[in-house]
Amino acid sequence: MPERSVVVASAHGLHARPAALFTQAAAKAGVPVTVAKGGRGVNAASILGVISLGVEHGDEVVIAVEGEGADAVLDELTALLTTDHDAS
Numbered sequence: 001m002p003e004r005s006v007v008v009a010s011a012h013g014l015h016a017r018p019a020a021l022f023t024q025a026a027a028k029a030g031v032p033v034t035v036a037k038g039g040r041g042v043n044a045a046s047i048l049g050v051i052s053l054g055v056e057h058g059d060e061v062v063i064a065v066e067g068e069g070a071d072a073v074l075d076e077l078t079a080l081l082t083t084d085h086d087a088s
Contacts, residue, residue, distance in 0.1 A: 031067030
């Protein structure tokens, strides 16, 4: 399963808005996606799961994608996490 380590750029981490954008993109991918912090992984399409990880600004997470088109999905999700969605 291809995976990628990403440092979260949003100033307040993966709180409601950035987490929603991330989980919606993961769900839209149509393949299994997990995100992990500190060895604990959750379904990346689950907003409650993602928020429960307590991801803060500057934390490193690992995204793993299973299935066809995994690299493109990783690229899209990485772009979301490396963008500061809290900037005005």
